[in-house]
């Protein structure tokens with residue numbers, strides 16, 4: 001569990017907040033995951049939107065809450081929790097109605113969620129090339145300097161190395177862009193992970209049996225993003241495709257996963273251009 005220590009949090013006001021508050025961004029995959037869980041569990045919560053497009057996550061205020069500068073962050077009765085998989089686990093413990101972590105499966109689920117979290121930078125790599133155009137340098141040098149300067153830099157009292165990994169991603173992207181090789185590597189990681197999921201779904205309706213768990217919520221977010229990027233789900237993973245569409249249409253999922261018509265148009269136009277230049281995800285990753 002990544003519950004921050006008192007000294008990690010520089011924006012002190014949140015420590016007095018009562019109830020459930022979520023710092024999130026509409027289009028962020030990790031935020032979508034937590035919002036779907038909140039919906040399925042029927043938990044009342046107060047939204048605090050952090051606009052990643054404007055770099056609001058790199059302000060002194062937000063880095064004072066989440067030293068990693070990432071969304072989502074959960075504040076629950078003054079406790080600060082970061083990392084989406086930990087957040088959904090905390091929510092399931094504190095609000096046992098509509099349980100999404102079946103009894104006795106917490107350890108196995110934590111392990112399986114780790115595997116999903118490991119693919120997060122791969123998701124970003126693919127999203128940045130195959131959704132709407134993001135510009136040559138998606139995070140400016142000035143923004144990254146704020147990222148280095150603000151926040152305690154500490155998670156659970158320890159100097160946090162996670163920020164270095166994030167900085168490396170943005171610096172490399174600014175230097176060389178997202179290369180075809182990076183796309184191939186990331187897409188292949190997803191292909192392997194999706195093959196495993198596809199096998200599980202040969203014998204059950206959901207990933208861990210016959211009811212929805214946090215694992216279904218976590219993976220559907222990734223599958224949804226990959227499909228939006230042009231990943232050929234139906235052709236490569238028919239069981240996963242059969243699982244995905246009906247689940248995605250449930251209101252608790254649909255309202256978090258549907259993007260605005262303007263954004264969808266920008267993605268469609270980008271894909272049209274990529275088809276004309278044979279640079280779609282299928283072309284580049286050889287899927």
Ligand SMILES: N[C@@H](CCC(=O)N[C@@H](CS)C(=O)NCC(=O)O)C(=O)O
Nearest residue numbers: 028029030052070071072083084085
């Ligand atoms: N492992 C973290 C990853 C969080 C993460 O990377 N969030 C992304 C959005 S999905 C973010 O905040 N990115 C910052 C940015 O794009 O500047 C989690 O699961 O919460």
